[in-house]
Amino acid sequence: MSARDRFDVIGKARRRVDGRAKVTGHTRFADDIVLPRMVHAKILRSPHPHARIISIDTSRAAAAPGVHLVLTGRDFPVTFGILPVSLDEYPLAPERVRYVGDPVAAVVARDEQTATGALDLIDVEYEVLPTIATPEEALARPDVRIHDYNDHGNIHRNQAFEFGDVDAALAASDHVFEDVFFFEGNTHLPIEQHAAVGAVDGEGKLTLWSSTQVPHYVQRQMARVLAVPDAHIRIIACPNGGGFGGKTDICNHEAVVLKAAQMLGRPVKICLNREEVFYLHRGRHPVLMKFRTGVANDGSITGMHLQTLLDGGAYGSYGAASTFYTGALQTVTYEIPRYKFEACRMFTNKPACGPKRGHGTPQPRFGQEIQLDKIAEKLHIDPAELRLKIVAKPDTLTANWMRIGTIGLAECIRQVVARSDWTAKHRKLPSGRGVGIACGAYMCGAGLPIYWNRMPHSGVQLLLDRSGQVTVFCGATEIGQGSDDVLAGIVAEVLGIDPYDVRCVTGDTGLTPIDLGSYSSRVTVMMGNAAIQAGERVKAQLAAAVAAELDSIPGRIVFAKGRAFVADDPNKSLSFREAVVAAEVKFGTIGAVGSYSPPKPPARYKGGGVGPSPAYSYTACVVEVDVDAATGWIHVPKIWIAHDIGRALNPVLARGQVEGSVYMGLGEALMEEQVFRRLPPKLSHALVHKMPSMLEYKSPTSLDMPEIDTILVEDPDPNCPFGAKEVGQGPLLPVMPALANAIWDAVGVRIDELPITPEKVLRALALKAEGKTPRVGPASFPDVPYPDPMIVPPPWEGGDGNAVDAPPRRTARPKEPATP
């Protein structure tokens, strides 16, 4: 981090560097790519949630006019997967389909219409298999196996950790609170449907343009699936028309068009339709959770036992990481001296779940923040005061060995309390109106990559020439969050030039140094630090040359406003272009690279690789609601949200990320759900998506959005570029529980599951009127066969970060992934 606190670019509200392209229609998304001789692919998908493929006859389709190629599972003998522990998907299913929408065959034809028509000419004979609809059913029917690579029945991942004796802590507590919550699954719904174009270049090498957030991982998996050297495959991540995690997995259609292009020797494009995007999914896991929390009379937490059960859908996807994430970050917000965490992910016959904004952490955050509200109520402590009392301390380790650096949460709480006039409102508004508060935390990039390696997580290259041109290359991907703007802004600040004079070349594995991708809120911190390093290296070359020209010393040369000055004699200066010319004369071609690796995590136990981060961001949120007791209708007039961002690099974009998170969180809180239903037995009994369309999958419109008061709390973090933490995901987390808590304040009912619909509010109000517990939510938590926990003493109980009785590990080398 720079020691400076006065900046020319950083912190200034300005037009993003790619703003002009976005408002003129110039931004080229994947489906906007048109190439000579290009043909079009469509995919045939399974109509059954679980079936064996007996036979596929493609002869009629292959003979249809205009059809160039028909592909089936026979063309793809090798599996893929985003995580090395679950390489369980085929581009096209060879013998088994596992959800309605699972790809079975593909047609490539002269146009989309012809390809779509030919799908009807493919004859597939299926043997329908019993279907697993829920995690509970998956536990009860281990005989119906969806996969056979996992150890038991339909349990995909199953793990348990205990950091200190939680049962003893709870037994010694003044109070023990036990609550069960459910968070329904939902999907990203990016407005851009996934698209990809595969092509063969003049040298016979492959290029794939795709709406992906992770070109580097796509390159690795395409090489695997097509058995082509990585270096012969170039992945170009087009700017994404929204990602939110929905474009972080390897997609079947990417392999299909690349293989087809390879076979046909001409470009092949695919664009999924909206229904297919719902099937591709990889969205928020439905999670059932149980919290047992010990609390002292003063509100401090003595220990927490969290159990989670995830509905993973039909494939692994990021699920191994998601499972860890339902518990790993629970400790970085409040002081929790002892912590036990058990998590289990089940396979079901539905589209695979994966990472959506917040990846695995919004679900337990929802439960914990509602439970805190219940604790505050019982102990007669103001919920904001309670949180201020138990906020985690800076520069500490948590019970599960996560290292907390800076933490601005207390200031966030104070800000939203003051701005919302909380004290005058909470428990004081007329019936039907209420306020609720909740907090959250998120990481600024995962501490470990998703496949084990010791190389940097992000690389940046700078190239300057005598024209004064500055080009910056980085594998990071622009998904709307402002990745390119962060990159150009940082380079411009370091070199003292205008960000609009920096050309960004990003997300292209053929040209750019590797960056692991736009996920886990990692880009600002990791790419940013790499960019600073590259910039400083170039600056040193320029300074040496300028000093020689101006008869000074390099340490005195300052770069600002497009010029290089001698610090104590500003009359002596060169233009930036002259400085580059001087440097090119002195050193030859001017360029530099920078790279970034996160700090080594203190956790040394197996599983401790998920959750560490260079820094954590924190958020506090107050939601105000109006609840109509006659209809259950929930109106949200205003939301106050304060985010500990470290430093806002471009406040316009930072605020946009916060407001976008609030929006998406509000959608999850009130209406969004990816749910399924069984067709009647006479109609195959299949498990189908209830509403795979944008009209039926409700998301908030402009009319549904409240006024949002956004507060950026700036306390620069030393691990972050210019102190800047993440802002893309963290602000989503507190919105859902704050809304649930506001409903309690408004009408005195607890809705312990999402989404919170008018129907559930009415049901709870009816229970209240009958004198019953005014609560709607899951009644119980099933008996999940968790393994014996790995015992890891917390730092203050003599631990060293290793598990007890585990062989000491000389280097932290967990095989399990660490991701979004």
Next chain:
Amino acid sequence: MDDTGSKVGMQRNVQMVLRVNGEDCDVSFAPYKTLLEVLREDLDLTGTKHGCELGECGACAVQVDGAPVLSCIVLAVECEGAEIETVEGLARGATLHPLQAAFADLGGAQCGYCTPGILMTAKALLDAEPDPSRERIREAISGNLCRCTGYQQICESIEAAACEMRAEGSDAKVNSRGKA
């Protein structure tokens, strides 16, 4: 290719002149094609986007005779003789339309995918109502889904553009009076 209409399921292309962004475009396309498809595929105007192709998301909005229209549920053959305006026609040379400038400056565009549709919807609003309230703006764009912004910066961008356009309008009046 051999698309002459002789095969089963093939239909002859229609030939017509579509007036797009003030230009007459002679174009030949299959008669089942939507305006969206003809704009993107036959006229290379890929600035107009699609998010559902069912009239649900608003990403494909263009102006037809001044009104915002979802181009994914309009047949191109219906648009003969109409004035079609797309995002490519908004800027005057290198000068951005005030709506474009405001969206770029104030966070109205994040990923930029819903942006062309919202710009065209907002332009239709401001052409008809130069000084709309926040409520009117929210109502006007309620058929355009945006998953990035939460709509607040979009509304602010439209308000800023409206302000700018009103100022330009009064300047223009002053100028024309001055000339007279």
